[in-house]
Amino acid sequence: MIRKRSLVRRIAAVTASGAAVLVLAACGGNGDDNSSAAGHGGHNAAASSSASAPASQGRHNAADVAFAEGMIPHHRQAVEMAGLAPERAQSPEVKKLAADIRKAQEPEIKKLSGWLTSWGEEVPTEGAMDHSMHGGMEGMMTAEEMTELENASGKAFDTAFLEMMIKHHEGAVEMAETEQADGVHAAARRMAADIIASQSAEIEQMNKLLGKD
Incomplete structure (x- = not known):
């Protein structure tokens, strides 16, 4: 039982950590996209x-x-x-x-x-x-x-x-x-x-x- 509880705790911790990374990555990605569009839109052929x-x-x-x-x-x-x-x-x-x-x-x-x-x-x-x-x-x-x-x-x-x-x-x-x-x-x-x-x-x-x- 102790091993099972320890395993469950580790799985939960890893899952929570992974979710946090995904949220941070998503936020960081949006910021990069916006700054790129603002900084390089005038030189981007597709945007032009x-x-x-x-x-x-x-x-x-x-x-x-x-x-x-x-x-x-x-x-x-x-x-x-x-x-x-x-x-x-x-x-x-x-x-x-x-x-x-x-x-x-x-x-x-x-x-x-x-x-x-x-x-x-x-x-x-x-x-x-x-x-x-x-x-x-x-x-x-x-x-x-x-x-x-x-x-x-x-x-x-x-x-x-x-x-x-x-x-x-x-x-x-x-x-x-x-x-x-x-x-x-x-x-x-x-x-x-x-x-x-x-x-x-x-x-x-x-x-x-x-x-x-």
Whole structure:
């Protein structure tokens, strides 16, 4: 009987010890997985390509890259258009709107460029893609439309600027909505949400300036 009791005690002790090891291993495994995902998600090809991956600061996918690559030249053109307003616009409201556009979009260009660099992607160079390549796509102006805007002044400039910028903003909102739907990079998705909110509000403002609302 004494031997049996001793054997039972040893079996119970071993079983309890084994269970404790399994619990510790499970906890340690989860911690390692999370730290690995956070630390290396941005460099993991599988995470980069998975649209269903949880949104996090480090992870990105093809939709995030496409958003950054497309939004950089898109923003650059908006900044170029806005840069014409101080000398050509007649309306103080148009001049202020143009200044606000430049103030908002120039920092976003830098952020987008930084993301592409950190992801090992090339940043679109200025002038590498001319207006004719973008005309009619995502609200980009053609070379002819840009020339028309450059040659306008006064009220004619105000009208052309507002009409073109509405189209331009609508393209940006569409691109941002695609990022919201398909992207996984947390900061890129936040920027997309900001673009949707701010540029939708500006579209409403520009329509009012044109007397459409």
